[in-house]
Amino acid sequence: MAQHWVATRYGNLDGLELREVTPPAPSPGEVTIEVAAAGMNPADYKRVLQGQDANALPAPIGFEVAGVLSAIGEGTEIGSGPAQVGDAVLAFRIAGGYASALTVPAKDVFAKPDNLDFAEAANLLLAGTTAAEMLDVVHAQGGETILLHGASGAVGVSVLQQARRHGVRVIGTASERSFDVVTRFGGTPVAYGPGLADRVRRAAPSGIAAALDSVGTDEAVDVSLELVPDRERIVTIAAAGRAQADGIRMIGGAMPASAAFRDRVRADLIALAAGGDLVVPMARTFPLAEARAALDLLRGEHPGGKLALIP
Incomplete structure (x- = not known):
């Protein structure tokens, strides 16, 4: 038996339940992972x-894990x-990662870089692919200076590392206690x-x-609009209402174009991490329970880094 968390209702965390399940044996094209970190x-x-589809309940929680392969479907290769x-792997764009074991599509599973521990590996790709897409949709180019709101958060830290590799200078907003991270x-x-706008101009x-x-704050959007004349070069992942009202770019993992992009760049980001060029700062781990x-x-x-659940 394995344990996994599900949402039995929407609106608050009280609807989360830890249940006992038996992961199904993997069919061709699937693998089972013994989870070491979610x-x-x-x-x-x-x-x-924010969930609204009652038909999806009980809803699995968690989109990325790292662990060890415990079963492989017949004739199956991973991503x-x-x-x-027994191979150590990580998986992203899966459903139900808050679990001690689960069976998932093999295409979403990749060999874990040796230099990442399981908690780091389990936190690499959602933030990393989001950061990569943000840089891509605004067409950030070497030699340019860009503004990043929330630079000390998980997505922000990944943006900083990926932008630096391409010669893009980043002005990053943060609280003063997080300046050292930026x-x-x-x-x-x-x-x-x-x-803020005047401080950015001086920088x-x-x-x-x-x-x-x-x-996703009004300040972030307002300052972006004030400083960047081309609205096609402003992107948000957290201000959907402002994106629609002001004509700026909005991306998200549930959007087909975003999902396709993020799937395509997974292997590249794993390679960067394996080479030491993309790190995942960790703050704390918790038992799965x-x-x-x-x-x-x-x-x-702000927890000061990523969090992971350890079964």
Whole structure:
């Protein structure tokens, strides 16, 4: 038997239940993973708090894991190629990652880089693919300076690392206590709050070519609109209403174009991590049974890195 968390109702975390299940034996094209760590992302609690499709209940929670292959469907290779039972892997764009074991499509499973531990590997791809898509849709180019709102968060830290590789300078908004994080990963920090646009202008006297918003505040959108004349070069992952009202770009994992892009770049990001060019700062791990407490921390103050659930 395995354990997995499901949402039995939407609207609050009280509807989360830890249940006993038996993962199905993998069919051709599937594998079973004994989970060593489940990655945690804001999308997890948003699924519980904002879900509307009652027909999807009980809804599985969690989109990425790392662990060890315990069974492989007949004639099946994983996304990175041939694999054997006992291989260490990571998986992303799966359903139900808050689990001790689960059976998933093999195409979404990849060999784990040796230099990442399981908690890091389980948190690599949702933030990493989101960051890659943000840079892609605004066509960030080497030699340009861009503005990044929420630079010390998980997506922001991945944006900083990926932008640096391409010679893109990043002005990153953050609280002053997080300036060292922004600086460590190659960005120029500026404090959010009143006067933000002027502080950005001083930090980037030649102008801002594009803006990336990972926080969704009106301040982030307003300053982006003030500093970037081309609205096609402003993207948000958290301000859907403003995107529609103001004509800026909105991306999200549930959108077909975003999903296709994020699937395509998984292998590239894993290769970057394997080479030490993309790291995953961790803040804390929790036992799987303490998923509610972990989600409360994730929803609250900035935890200072990624969180993982350990079965």
